[in-house]
Amino acid sequence: MDFTEPETVLNLKNIRDELVRMEDSIIFKFIERSHYATCPSVYKENHPGLEMPNFKGSFLDWALSNLEIAHSRIRRFESPDETPFFPDKIQKSFLPSVNYPQILAPYASEVNYNNKIKRVYIEKIIPLISKKDGDDKNNFGSVATRDIECLQSLSRRIHFGKFVAEAKFQSDIPLYTKLIEDKDVEGIMKNITNSAVEERILERLTKKAEVYGVDPTNKSGEKRITPEYLVKIYKEIVIPITKEVEVEYLMRRLEK
Numbered sequence: 463m464d465f466t467e468p469e470t471v472l473n474l475k476n477i478r479d480e481l482v483r484m485e486d487s488i489i490f491k492f493i494e495r496s497h498y499a500t501c502p503s504v505y506k507e508n509h510p511g512l513e514m515p516n517f518k519g520s521f522l523d524w525a526l527s528n529l530e531i532a533h534s535r536i537r538r539f540e541s542p543d544e545t546p547f548f549p550d551k552i553q554k555s556f557l558p559s560v561n562y563p564q565i566l567a568p569y570a571s572e573v574n575y576n577n578k579i580k581r582v583y584i585e586k587i588i589p590l591i592s593k594k595d596g597d598d599k600n601n602f603g604s605v606a607t608r609d610i611e612c613l614q615s616l617s618r619r620i621h622f623g624k625f626v627a628e629a630k631f632q633s634d635i636p637l638y639t640k641l642i643e644d645k646d647v648e649g650i651m652k653n654i655t656n657s658a659v660e661e662r663i664l665e666r667l668t669k670k671a672e673v674y675g676v677d678p679t680n681k682s683g684e685k686r687i688t689p690e691y692l693v694k695i696y697k698e699i700v701i702p703i704t705k706e707v708e709v710e711y712l713m714r715r716l717e718k
């Protein structure tokens with residue numbers, strides 16, 4: 463897949479292959495986060511024990527927003543597969559623009575589910591993958607760093623739904639045009655859903671977690687990311703939000 467060559471991006475097989483590759487990245491980042499406690503203070507807005515200069519928000523928000531500013535200066539968010547968590551804070555890059563060809567519709571960057579992704583990550587994923595409950599004051603920086611890695615990988619995976627949606631739209635323009643004109647959200651959701659692909663993903667994740675999540679030479683070793691939790695995260699969070707991205711992107715696809 464080469465973002466300077468649209469035909470390689472809007473190829474559904476290429477997209478699905480890329481989504482498979484992202485599974486490994488997400489699993490390993492979850493494993494790294496699993497070594498730490500839940501550390502709820504990292505996510506509390508204006509936490510008394512974590513004063514940050516000239517900033518209103520959580521410790522994680524401070525770290526993530528400042529990293530995104532640095533990343534924006536080196537052109538990260540000019541790439542069509544990157545979606546910022548703080549779009550209002552990113553800055554112009556000092557590097558020359560790559561001038562990627564337009565692959566998605568002009569409004570694509572407005573389809574941004576990162577607030578929901580961050581909320582669900584904190585409320586549902588952290589409790590599942592953390593090794594224990596409670597704060598670990600000596601590791602707030604490490605925890606925020608691991609969280610950012612997890613969030614950026616989840617965001618890229620979920621917002622890949624825009625490429626999936628554009629590929630599906632172009633594969634059957636009459637069908638999707640009718641559904642969009644009829645504002646048939648359920649019809650669009652039904653048509654973008656591929657249960658066989660979803661099933662294959664969940665089966666593969668089970669096998670990967672059985673291998674990656676433990677020391678393969680010591681089957682009785684402590685499981686860090688269990689197959690049950692990984693499947694639950696994908697089935698109840700990652701795949702549904704990806705499909706929400708697809709539907710929202712498609713609902714606007716006839717905009718001039």
Ligand SMILES: C=C(O[C@@H]1C=C(C(=O)O)C=C[C@H]1O)C(=O)O
Binds near residue numbers: 478654660663704
């Ligand atoms: C991503 C796709 O669209 C939908 C979402 C999927 C996912 O998030 O894994 C898988 C299949 C589809 O239901 C696809 O068709 O590959």
